[in-house]
Amino acid sequence: MQIPLINLKKQYETIKEKADNKIFEVLHSVQYIMGQNVKEFEKEFASYIGVKHAITVGNGTDALIIALKALRIGEQDEVITSPFTFFSTAEAITAVGAVPVFVDVKPDTFNIDTAGIESKITDKTKAIIPVHIFGQPADMDEINTIAKKYNLKVIEDACQAVGAEYKGKKTGTLGDITCFSFFPTKNLGCAGDGGAIVTDNDELATICRALKAHGSGENGQKAYNILNNITEEVVEDKSDDNTVYNPLKYYNYLIGHNSRLDELQAALLRVKLPELDKWNELRREHAYLYDRELKETDLVVPYEDDFVKHVYHMYILQSEKRAEIINYLKENGIATGVYYPVPLHLQKAFLNLGYKEGDMPNAEHLSHRTFAIPMFAELTEEEQKYIIDTIKRFGK
Ligand SMILES: Cc1ncc(COP(=O)(O)O)c(C=O)c1O
Numbered sequence: 001m002q003i004p005l006i007n008l009k010k011q012y013e014t015i016k017e018k019a020d021n022k023i024f025e026v027l028h029s030v031q032y033i034m035g036q037n038v039k040e041f042e043k044e045f046a047s048y049i050g051v052k053h054a055i056t057v058g059n060g061t062d063a064l065i066i067a068l069k070a071l072r073i074g075e076q077d078e079v080i081t082s083p084f085t086f087f088s089t090a091e092a093i094t095a096v097g098a099v100p101v102f103v104d105v106k107p108d109t110f111n112i113d114t115a116g117i118e119s120k121i122t123d124k125t126k127a128i129i130p131v132h133i134f135g136q137p138a139d140m141d142e143i144n145t146i147a148k149k150y151n152l153k154v155i156e157d158a159c160q161a162v163g164a165e166y167k168g169k170k171t172g173t174l175g176d177i178t179c180f181s182f183f184p185t186k187n188l189g190c191a192g193d194g195g196a197i198v199t200d201n202d203e204l205a206t207i208c209r210a211l212k213a214h215g216s217g218e219n220g221q222k223a224y225n226i227l228n229n230i231t232e233e234v235v236e237d238k239s240d241d242n243t244v245y246n247p248l249k250y251y252n253y254l255i256g257h258n259s260r261l262d263e264l265q266a267a268l269l270r271v272k273l274p275e276l277d278k279w280n281e282l283r284r285e286h287a288y289l290y291d292r293e294l295k296e297t298d299l300v301v302p303y304e305d306d307f308v309k310h311v312y313h314m315y316i317l318q319s320e321k322r323a324e325i326i327n328y329l330k331e332n333g334i335a336t337g338v339y340y341p342v343p344l345h346l347q348k349a350f351l352n353l354g355y356k357e358g359d360m361p362n363a364e365h366l367s368h369r370t371f372a373i374p375m376f377a378e379l380t381e382e383e384q385k386y387i388i389d390t391i392k393r394f395g396k
Helices: 008-029 036-049 060-070 088-095 140-150 202-211 217-227 263-294 322-331 348-353 361-369 381-392
Strands: 053-057 078-081 099-102 125-129 153-157 177-181 195-199 315-318 370-373
Touching: 008 263, 036 053, 036 195, 036 263, 053 060, 053 202, 060 088, 060 153, 060 177, 060 195, 060 202, 078 088, 088 099, 099 348, 125 140, 140 153, 195 202, 202 217, 263 315, 263 381, 322 370, 322 381, 361 370
Parallel strands: 078 099, 078 125, 125 153, 153 177
Antiparallel strands: 053 195, 177 195, 315 370
């Protein structure tokens, strides 16, 4: 039997008819950018998360960069985050000219250890980016308490945790602003790159809307006024005929980005969003079956906090013999993945930050032991049984 880490083909088969129809509708409409699907998806996603604003962007990395810029974080600023995450989290901080400051993670949840945050706060610290790693929300109460005490902003990196909950509240509602990725393998993925920023804050939403599209047009002007404390009237763009030259579009107020989710991606996401809760529930069921069966082996199974709803973007095991077990599973047709082999403070790209081995012992320890086994909603009972039985035979 061959089992991939994630089976996108199987997911596509479950939505094929609806997805194909929607995609063809967009193709025939020839409206590919900033059309009705993007508008509707933004409304639907905001309502799903339970926030006022969803602003779609080109990918999760841009979501982080734009959110940081909207919070006016840049040169000379420091942002606290986890070293045990995908590169983008810290890359985005450096992309706006700020400095990532790493705080080690907890060995059980792999999320930022809030006990280590306060000692890293300086008068340059402007924000904390907790990452809800592998689909499990970070300790948001503690993070928000610290943020309030030191007047810091909280940006959730929820790229791996769409639909997850912390004390009954969805990710996306737990900080000042939140970033999501719709990369194809994410729990809610499109057919290419995509992302979104969500917030309840009207001003932040306007600035994000401006920054994602060259700082231009009505949002550009409004954002410019917000950023410069100008209260004068803004000329409303009433044109609904987008084939006609629109002068407002060619007035640029801020240096922004070209980071738009396109209509094809938005149309597909509109088909997938209503399925997300069901898919996340299935992931959770698969995770609990793995837990029950694998905890009697030498492997360490994932830990889930009592007060969270983990959505198992990845199902992560730990082993002293990672290389051997990965090779053994490969020989038996079972795909695995290593997340993450190099913690960010030891990445070559961050050498200039001056970290060395031993600085983040938990992240380093995990980087030598963790590996993911197949996890996706459509995993069959037969496939899961095969994976479990194969793992149980390891070393025998
Ligand atoms: C934790 C985390 N942050 C940020 C990103 C960046 O998202 P994207 O790949 O859509 O740019 C990802 C996804 O790859 C991620 O897993």
